[in-house]
Amino acid sequence: MKTSTHKLRVKLETTRLIAFALSFLVLLLSPGSRCLSGNALDRLRPDRLEAVEKAVAAMQRNRQPVRLKSSLKDYRCVIHVHSFLSHDSRGTVDEIVQAARAAGVRVVMFTEHPDSETDFFVDGHRGWRNGVLLIPGAETSGLLIFPKASVRRSLSAGPQKLADAVRATGGLTFLSHVEKRMDWELKGLTGTEIYNTHADFKDEVGLIKALTNPLTLLLQIAPVAERYPQGVFAALQDYPADYLRKWDKLCAKSPHTGIAANDAHHNQGLRATYLGDGRVRLADALGESIGELDVAKIPLLAPLVRGKPPGDVVMAIDLDPYLYSFRHVSTHLLMPELSEAAVREALRKGRAYVAFDWMADPTGFLFQARGRGRTWPMGSEVRGIDGLILQAAAPLAGQFRFLCNGQEISRQTGRSAKLLVPKPGVYRVEVWLQLGSQRRIWILSNPIYCRAG
Numbered sequence: 001m002k003t004s005t006h007k008l009r010v011k012l013e014t015t016r017l018i019a020f021a022l023s024f025l026v027l028l029l030s031p032g033s034r035c036l037s038g039n040a041l042d043r044l045r046p047d048r049l050e051a052v053e054k055a056v057a058a059m060q061r062n063r064q065p066v067r068l069k070s071s072l073k074d075y076r077c078v079i080h081v082h083s084f085l086s087h088d089s090r091g092t093v094d095e096i097v098q099a100a101r102a103a104g105v106r107v108v109m110f111t112e113h114p115d116s117e118t119d120f121f122v123d124g125h126r127g128w129r130n131g132v133l134l135i136p137g138a139e140t141s142g143l144l145i146f147p148k149a150s151v152r153r154s155l156s157a158g159p160q161k162l163a164d165a166v167r168a169t170g171g172l173t174f175l176s177h178v179e180k181r182m183d184w185e186l187k188g189l190t191g192t193e194i195y196n197t198h199a200d201f202k203d204e205v206g207l208i209k210a211l212t213n214p215l216t217l218l219l220q221i222a223p224v225a226e227r228y229p230q231g232v233f234a235a236l237q238d239y240p241a242d243y244l245r246k247w248d249k250l251c252a253k254s255p256h257t258g259i260a261a262n263d264a265h266h267n268q269g270l271r272a273t274y275l276g277d278g279r280v281r282l283a284d285a286l287g288e289s290i291g292e293l294d295v296a297k298i299p300l301l302a303p304l305v306r307g308k309p310p311g312d313v314v315m316a317i318d319l320d321p322y323l324y325s326f327r328h329v330s331t332h333l334l335m336p337e338l339s340e341a342a343v344r345e346a347l348r349k350g351r352a353y354v355a356f357d358w359m360a361d362p363t364g365f366l367f368q369a370r371g372r373g374r375t376w377p378m379g380s381e382v383r384g385i386d387g388l389i390l391q392a393a394a395p396l397a398g399q400f401r402f403l404c405n406g407q408e409i410s411r412q413t414g415r416s417a418k419l420l421v422p423k424p425g426v427y428r429v430e431v432w433l434q435l436g437s438q439r440r441i442w443i444l445s446n447p448i449y450c451r452a453g
């Protein structure tokens with residue numbers, strides 16, 4: 001059996017419901033069960049996933065075009081994507097482009113782990129593929145880099161020298177995996193990740209514990225993942241407070257464009273193959289064997305293998321296909337047209353916002369400064385704050401939080417909000433949505449830098 005690349009696929013035969021019910025018993029009896037109370041695991045309760053799915057469908061119906069108009073168009077871009085050119089992914093370009101199209105993503109910015117065999121810039125994926133624009137880049141030395149020429153000779157020069165080398169080509173540099181480098185101060189960066197899917201996942205201690213237990217994965221996670229694939233993926237999502245604190249500090253010194261890191265690999269999953277003789281082999285999503293189970297010792301597995309010939313895949317679960325990663329979060333770019341030059345320009349100027357698209361399509365979201373008969377888009381530096389007004393609008397009603405230098409200074413509810421700039425500072429907006437009983441972050445704008453006149 002072949003695992004589908006764009007759909008979570010779980011084969012649990014008729015025993016699924018019984019196994020699911022029994023799995024809670026397994027969980028209750030397992031020694032680590034007290035630890036399984038993390039945020040994500042709680043969100044994996046079927047009743048909560050059902051409520052979230054209903055709320056998402058309702059929001060889709062309530063969307064209305066944003067009234068404030070902009071001369072720039074809104075394009076979805078995913079940044080921090082690995083393919084088979086990275087050691088920890090087997091993703092093909094076709095698979096990635098197909099996922100991008102299905103998720104409404106127009107730009108894919110690759111970040112391969114460099115190796116000695118290839119040059120990510122020369123050999124990487126680039127140009128138009130089936131309506132999707134591909135841009136090569138790398139994840140290395142704690143940075144995401146998108147040079148405009150090969151920087152192979154600078155790859156081991158250390159972060160600052162590498163960043164300088166990328167900048168010398170006219171390229172872009174972003175701080176990556178900020179959780180590991182809260183004290184870093186590099187000069188001349190384009191910006192920083194303000195959300196990273198992998199980092200968000202890493203703090204879900206309870207969920208990780210559950211995922212590393214093949215039985216829990218098979219019997220508890222797999223059934224809900226089959227029914228609510230996007231909801232299960234999104235269960236890991238938290239407000240990235242640490243990342244934002246670091247970003248606010250960086251922006252206080254100089255403009256830094258905030259981006260979302262999808263950190264997409266398509267390498268999390270499990271495949272169980274019946275070997276005959278009452279043995280089941282488990283392999284991870286990259287095909288590496290992670291052990292064997294003895295059916296005689298785990299009676300819950302017996303119905304899965306009954307009557308199966310050796311070699312049969314009795315269950316496969318695919319937790320992070322590109323499609324779900326791309327639907328989860330993206331960086332929206334505000335551009336006059338879709339081209340590599342325009343993408344680079346939007347990222348350099350901070351004409352971008354981060355959105356958790358899985359909740360609702362934010363396309364059209366606007367945050368701008370207005371005054372003296374003109375407007376300034378996100379990312380702008382505005383001199384003189386007399387009578388300057390900040391305006392924000394979204395296609396859904398939500399809670400708008402205006403922040404100045406990282407501190408909330410106003411909170412408003414509705415489809416739009418505005419603020420008379422009270423003092424010079426770095427201003428950004430967050431939009432939160434109510435999803436059933438949960439209040440979740442939806443949109444993170446880039447700042448407008450309001451300077452004294």
Ligand SMILES: [Zn+2]
Nearest residue numbers: 080082139263
């Ligand atoms: Zn990565």
